[in-house]
Amino acid sequence: MAVKVLVVDDSSFFRNRIQEALSSDSRIEIVGVAVDGREAVTKAVALKPDLITMDVEMPQLNGIEAVRQIMRQAPTNVLMLSSLTHEGARVTLEALEAGAADYLTKDIRAWMDRSSALTKEFIERVVALGKSRQHRPVTAFSRQPAPASSSTARVFRSEPVVAKPRSEREFRRETPQAASSTQSSSTSRSNDDRSGAATQPLSRIKVPDVRIVVIGASTGGPAALQKVLMALPASYPLPILLVQHMPGTFTKVFAERLNQQSMIRVREAVDGDRLEPGLALLCPGGMQMMLDPRQTDRVKILAGDDRMTYKPSVDVTYASVAKTYGSKVMAVMLTGMGADGCDGARLLKQAGGTLWAQSKDTCTIYGMPQAVVNAGLADAVLDLDDIGNMLAKCRYA
Known part of the structure; x- marks a missing residue:
């Protein structure tokens, strides 16, 4: 079963590059695109993707608040895309605390150069996280609650x-x-x-x-x-x-x-x-x-x-x-x-x-x-x- 992905980014450049990268792998199906956090929440509820790629900084509703609302309304694995800056690190870690599953650094030069190493890493991360979502439902942060046999x-x-x-x-x-x-x-x-x-x-x-x-x-x-x-x-x-x-x-x-x-x-x-x-x-x-x-x-x-x-x-x-x-x-x-x-x-x-x-x-x-x-x-x-x-x-x- 292909991993269903919702792409969320306010930048048309990154939306296009992300879709281009993901579309190159038959294990992935892009089921939707959103341009801000508010639209991301709405489409997460409606489309029920296996994974959401989420920009950290967006209008209307930033990535952190969008993750919080998604975890409340439609718990899903979220892969944050973050800049390699001190502020980007701080915000990304807040998103992980809010319930995001993982992150990938957003180096614009690598994306512009269509780096094969970056594309491969991105695809493998998306497939792994998406497959884990298919095999085990996400239930918000902590996404994996201890089973009844935790003793x-x-x-x-x-x-x-x-x-x-x-x-x-x-x-x-x-x-x-x-x-x-x-x-x-x-x-x-x-x-x-x-x-x-x-x-x-x-x-x-x-x-x-x-x-x-x-x-x-x-x-x-x-x-x-x-x-x-x-x-x-x-x-x-x-x-x-x-x-x-x-x-x-x-x-x-x-x-x-x-x-x-x-x-x-x-x-x-x-x-x-x-x-x-x-x-x-x-x-x-x-x-x-x-x-x-x-x-x-x-x-x-x-x-x-x-x-x-x-x-x-x-x-x-x-x-x-x-x-x-x-x-x-x-x-x-x-x-x-x-x-x-x-x-x-x-x-x-x-x-x-x-x-x-x-x-x-x-x-x-x-x-x-x-x-x-x-x-x-x-x-x-x-x-x-x-x-x-x-x-x-x-x-x-």
């Missing part, structure tokens, strides 16, 4: 393995698929949850004593991270590293918003930052975050290898933390497209660390959690509403 979690056993990377370069040598621009590892695994999973009460899941928590996320991650971090107390005894796929102009604003919303402290990481209890460091967009091998209580922020698909990459941070802290790592894989983090998770499990994955029913996109689950690397799969509460039980080893 249970699926528990897995994974095989121990070997080797720890010493650097991003060594990590790339040991796991060359991490550099693949298509993340082919995600397509080689089953589309279903790992079979034979035992379901147990949350009270029976082992919460390890650890030295550090590291969380990876992509599509749907901003809302998921907010929910997780808000469940942690101000006296949280562990340092936290956050890796969210996000451009550099967005991460500082995102960290500031998380800091305002959470009881723990959150800030965008800078090179040399020290790990501290109750402090979450967010990797800057366009960079990589590792632990300093000479001072293991400090982070290193690096430009990283240009061949790496993701900047930041969950794989890189997981691998670095695994090398330094081994079995004293608590890792979490949240919602996101692709398979970033799976190779790093394998190295983390080799070192004896613990990994929890977000459940399919509560993910915006199940790709990243699905990759670690299908690879047998997840110790447990938890609903989003439970992850923060379970992390709050972790103690310093």
Whole structure:
């Protein structure tokens, strides 16, 4: 079934370019076009699309208010299109809080040049979000409420393995698929949850004593991270590293918003930052975050290898933390497209660390959690509403 899309933009140039891009893929059907937020709400109710592409800044009714009304009247996955500016980041994050599923940066030069990379990314994002809408109804922000069985979690056993990377370069040598621009590892695994999973009460899941928590996320991650971090107390005894796929102009604003919303402290990481209890460091967009091998209580922020698909990459941070802290790592894989983090998770499990994955029913996109689950690397799969509460039980080893 083709993904039904409603295109919303007050610019005739962007409306035409968006329609041109989407019309090139047979998996997509454009069912309507709107030129402002008010018309977007009306057509969302009437057309019931699987996905809406929404400009942030529009007349009559801006993108944020349009998202709020759509979530009340006709809950739908919304992909925001936002400028690469500080203000664009702020407004986009407000739209995500209002219920939008994801965003794509609106670089006019790339759109004017008809960038094939941009078109491909745009189409894949639209198809993934639209298909997730077809398979699971959207019910406003939080779009994926915890099911009635949220007091249970699926528990897995994974095989121990070997080797720890010493650097991003060594990590790339040991796991060359991490550099693949298509993340082919995600397509080689089953589309279903790992079979034979035992379901147990949350009270029976082992919460390890650890030295550090590291969380990876992509599509749907901003809302998921907010929910997780808000469940942690101000006296949280562990340092936290956050890796969210996000451009550099967005991460500082995102960290500031998380800091305002959470009881723990959150800030965008800078090179040399020290790990501290109750402090979450967010990797800057366009960079990589590792632990300093000479001072293991400090982070290193690096430009990283240009061949790496993701900047930041969950794989890189997981691998670095695994090398330094081994079995004293608590890792979490949240919602996101692709398979970033799976190779790093394998190295983390080799070192004896613990990994929890977000459940399919509560993910915006199940790709990243699905990759670690299908690879047998997840110790447990938890609903989003439970992850923060379970992390709050972790103690310093």
